[in-house]
């Protein structure tokens with residue numbers, strides 16, 4: 014039985030644990046700094062097992078020792094940006110949290126594959142790489158699966174078709190500079206550039222880029238968690254079931270797409286070794302320019318770090 018740890022039992026973390034348990038991807042450990050909370054959520058989830066019919070174990074804990082031997086560790090621990098807080102303040106607080114989490118991962122789960130979810134994603138994933146000292150194939154960030162799912166959702170809504178038939182591709186950083194690729198976004202194999210006009214595509218791209226903010230605005234407190242947890246679970250599944258799925262994820266680039274030493278969202282193959290391959294698409298000049306802009310934003314973020 015595989016062992017999957019989710020650090021941070023908040024909205025994203027706990028919903029991820031639920032999805033992982035219901036899919037029986039492995040036994041799950043959920044940790045948080047708040048005492049009693051992960052234990053309570055884990056027990057509640059276990060009490061749904063007779064109804065849902067899953068047989069994996071869900072353990073809630075405040076003790077990192079319990080993550081020992083995990084195959085995959087998902088990091089959702091962090092705080093959300095609060096009113097009055099600058100982006101730099103957020104980076105500082107979440108880097109400290111992610112650093113502490115990673116020291117424990119290194120100690121208790123040295124063979125694990127790490128998926129970072131805490132924002133700002135591309136910077137936090139870079140910190141995870143440095144703090145664990147793991148090979149880059151074992152440290153990645155969840156961004157593209159979520160951003161692509163949002164793009165696919167808006168395409169399906171626009172065409173009035175099943176979201177199941179839409180395959181979208183979004184590259185770049187997880188933020189304002191992400192790069193949705195309409196040319197590589199298809200409905201049952203047909204590129205959307207053949208199914209809708211440019212103005213409509215531009216509108217859907219814009220909505221995708223602001224997808225996270227649209228949810229925050231509606232929720233007022235907190236941010237998205239259903240689609241993020243579904244995206245994390247798809248990545249965990251591809252790893253623990255060695256499915257070799259090709260999905261966009263934030264990975265460490267060493268020369269690909271003209272960038273080196275940063276995390277950026279690109280298509281990768283995911284299996285039991287983690288990132289098994291990075292796929293290099295032929296980009297048009299304007300797509301490459303958008304990706305370069307995104308990489309620049311990530312580089313600036315990394316340069317502010319004091320690790």
Ligand code: APR
Nearest residue numbers: 021022023024025026045046047089090091110130131132
């Ligand atoms: N160790 C473990 N858990 C921690 C730590 C820490 N040092 N610091 C904070 N946490 C926990 C909090 O106690 C909280 O339960 O992380 C959890 C975060 O949960 P939420 O506040 O509900 O946030 P959530 O919506 O789950 O988002 C988590 O994912 O999508 C990103 O931007 C989002 O960075 C955010 C993260």
